[in-house]
Amino acid sequence: xxxxxxxxxxxxxxxxxxxxxxxxxxxxxxxxxxxxxxxxxxxxxxxxxxxxxxxxxxxxxxxxxxxxxxxxxxxxxxxxxxxxxxxxxxxxxxxxxxxxxxxxxxxxxxxxxxxxxxxxxxxxxxxxxxxxxxxxxxxxxxxxxxxxxxxxxxxxxxxxxxxxxxxxxxxxxxxxxxxxxxxxxxxxxxxxxxxxxxxxxxxxxxxxxxxxxxxxxx
Amino acid sequence: xxxxxxxxxxxxxxxxxxxxxxxxxxxxxxxxxxxxxxxxxxxxxxxxxxxxxxxxxxxxxxxxxxxxxxxxxxxxxxxxxxxxxxxxxxxxxxxxxxxxxxxxxxxxxxxxxxxxxxxxxxxxxxxxxxxxxxxxxxxxxxxxxxxxxxxxxxxxxxxxxxxxxxxxxxxxxxxxxxxxxxxxxxxxxxxxxxxxxxxxxxxxxxxxxxxxxxxxxx
DNA sequence: AGCTATCTGTGACTGCGTTCACAATGTGAA
DNA sequence: TTCACATTGTGAACGCAGTCACAGATAGCT
Ligand SMILES: NC(=O)c1ccc[n+]([C@@H]2O[C@H](COP(=O)([O-])OP(=O)(O)OC[C@H]3O[C@@H](n4cnc5c(N)ncnc54)[C@H](O)[C@@H]3O)[C@@H](O)[C@H]2O)c1
Ligand SMILES: NC(=O)c1ccc[n+]([C@@H]2O[C@H](COP(=O)([O-])OP(=O)(O)OC[C@H]3O[C@@H](n4cnc5c(N)ncnc54)[C@H](O)[C@@H]3O)[C@@H](O)[C@H]2O)c1
Numbered sequence: 001x002x003x004x005x006x007x008x009x010x011x012x013x014x015x016x017x018x019x020x021x022x023x024x025x026x027x028x029x030x031x032x033x034x035x036x037x038x039x040x041x042x043x044x045x046x047x048x049x050x051x052x053x054x055x056x057x058x059x060x061x062x063x064x065x066x067x068x069x070x071x072x073x074x075x076x077x078x079x080x081x082x083x084x085x086x087x088x089x090x091x092x093x094x095x096x097x098x099x100x101x102x103x104x105x106x107x108x109x110x111x112x113x114x115x116x117x118x119x120x121x122x123x124x125x126x127x128x129x130x131x132x133x134x135x136x137x138x139x140x141x142x143x144x145x146x147x148x149x150x151x152x153x154x155x156x157x158x159x160x161x162x163x164x165x166x167x168x169x170x171x172x173x174x175x176x177x178x179x180x181x182x183x184x185x186x187x188x189x190x191x192x193x194x195x196x197x198x199x200x201x202x203x204x205x206x207x208x209x210x211x212x213x214x215x216x217x218x
Numbered sequence: 219x220x221x222x223x224x225x226x227x228x229x230x231x232x233x234x235x236x237x238x239x240x241x242x243x244x245x246x247x248x249x250x251x252x253x254x255x256x257x258x259x260x261x262x263x264x265x266x267x268x269x270x271x272x273x274x275x276x277x278x279x280x281x282x283x284x285x286x287x288x289x290x291x292x293x294x295x296x297x298x299x300x301x302x303x304x305x306x307x308x309x310x311x312x313x314x315x316x317x318x319x320x321x322x323x324x325x326x327x328x329x330x331x332x333x334x335x336x337x338x339x340x341x342x343x344x345x346x347x348x349x350x351x352x353x354x355x356x357x358x359x360x361x362x363x364x365x366x367x368x369x370x371x372x373x374x375x376x377x378x379x380x381x382x383x384x385x386x387x388x389x390x391x392x393x394x395x396x397x398x399x400x401x402x403x404x405x406x407x408x409x410x411x412x413x414x415x416x417x418x419x420x421x422x423x424x425x426x427x428x429x430x431x432x433x434x435x436x
Numbered sequence: 437a438g439c440t441a442t443c444t445g446t447g448a449c450t451g452c453g454t455t456c457a458c459a460a461t462g463t464g465a466a
Numbered sequence: 467t468t469c470a471c472a473t474t475g476t477g478a479a480c481g482c483a484g485t486c487a488c489a490g491a492t493a494g495c496t
Contacts, residue, residue, distance in 0.1 A: 022424035026403060049405035053455055068473045069463045091427035100325050104318035116427050155430035179430035181422055187267035195429035197422045204399055204415045206240035209309035209334050211413035212373035212397035271485055286443040287493045
């Protein structure tokens with residue numbers, strides 16, 4: 001029984017489901033490494049801090065089936081998620097802004113997610129360019145359009161100061177980028193059809209500070 | 219769909235509203251610096267990439283009123299948001315894990331958000347402790363409970379490897395921390411009444427990779 | 437002072453993500 | 467082979483964040 005395959009469901013997958021699939025895959029890779037070959041929805045749910053029904057709905061959304069009393073086949077499920085999340089191809093991502101955060105990101109993802117690879121980085125500081133950092137070549141920002149077009153890069157992480165973020169996004173959109181990982185604490189204006197995922201640590205820190213003051217359990 | 223998750227329902231302010239208020243404040247501080255004294259809901263909405271009705275609802279939620287035809291008083295609104303988000307006091311935050319990401323965070327927030335301050339950092343690597351980094355003292359992890367209790371710290375950022383995150387959270391909870399900024403790509407199990415805001419760059423990158431493959435749009 | 441344009445405040449509504457609840461399933465045991 | 471029952475698959479119900487639409491308000495204009 002083959003589970004999971006490409007199908008015309010992509011546009012029906014919500015952004016929330018995509019996010020949880022990413023989490024499920026990470027958890028499943030550990031489960032698989034530990035030797036388990038089957039897993040129940042309630043087990044995955046516990047690991048993901050979600051409900052069993054949520055897990056089953058998500059797997060239903062990608063057309064993956066389990067079997068009653070045996071649960072889901074771990075390795076097949078990993079393969080199915082791989083097929084959905086990145087079409088089983090390696091996605092090239094550009095990084096703009098090789099500062100403290102940009103360097104941490106290059107270091108972290110260098111060998112960690114095989115399906116995603118930072119293939120080019122850009123900065124406007126002459127001291128930071130024209131070298132290779134964690135396997136990623138750093139170019140001057142002026143060459144961004146050229147490299148992105150040449151390599152057909154469609155995803156980019158923005159790690160420049162907030163004041164430069166919108167301008168940077170505008171350039172990248174024109175060069176062909178249609179999916180952004182935005183670390184700047186501002187919201188980007190992009191054309192319809194362009195995806196932006198905001199990783200706003202500033203807002204997150206403010207939220208954490210707020211809830212630190214809430215009286216326990218009221 | 220909510221970015222953070224709280225075990226009980228505590229305030230009438232939703233976590234989404236708290237997040238947007240943080241964004242509004244950041245935008246308003248720029249508006250104020252530029253000299254404007256009043257602002258309309260549709261102007262704030264444009265800057266925040268939201269709708270005017272959304273902005274008005276959020277301000278209504280904190281009991282802030284504007285005036286027809288004049289809009290909202292910028293500085294009063296900033297003060298109102300300050301009062302709500304952190305009770306007008308400086309919130310002390312602990313950092314656990316002074317690696318690449320932890321150091322970037324200490325550097326970034328050192329002088330940027332006056333209402334939040336990293337007052338103590340912890341690491342288990344002896345080479346990284348017993349020094350001051352960007353104004354934050356770094357202690358060995360064994361002293362975490364002692365320092366957190368002594369200083370009454372209730373918020374913490376977790377920037378240790380994923381395999382250490384749950385164990386770290388458990389320790390911090392016992393020491394009195396009830397609000398977490400979690401950078402590890404796992405979901406934390408915490409007691410009811412404890413807040414966790416996940417900043418999951420791994421999931422975010424997977425989402426960005428997914429949408430980079432979507433054929434032109436949505 | 438009265439009029440008007442336009443913004444705010446908010447009850448009602450909508451859409452959608454999540455959860456519920458249970459019928460369908462098929463496995464493993466006897 | 468038969469049976470028992472834990473688990474899956476999913477239509478329906480639910481809850482709530484977000485949006486609509488308009489009544490109410492007020493500053494500026496004549
Ligand atoms: N470091 C953190 O922990 C942290 C936390 C919250 C938010 N952020 C956000 O992430 C972004 C990066 O933060 P950081 O700490 O790495 O900043 P940083 O100042 O260390 O690095 C910014 C880098 O961007 C480069 N740059 C500036 N303008 C550019 C342009 N127009 N084109 C190309 N490169 C340009 C600079 O040369 C520098 O190398 C900022 O938007 C910041 O608000 C960072
Ligand atoms: N760096 C990034 O850009 C990035 C991206 C995505 C996710 N993350 C996550 O953020 C976290 C930190 O990432 P990083 O790149 O800074 O890792 P890192 O390896 O550079 O730093 C981890 C630090 O934690 C310390 N540590 C380990 N176990 C500890 C413990 N039990 N108690 C106290 N300290 C301990 C280590 O000594 C080290 O200094 C990880 O969970 C990682 O998955 C980081």
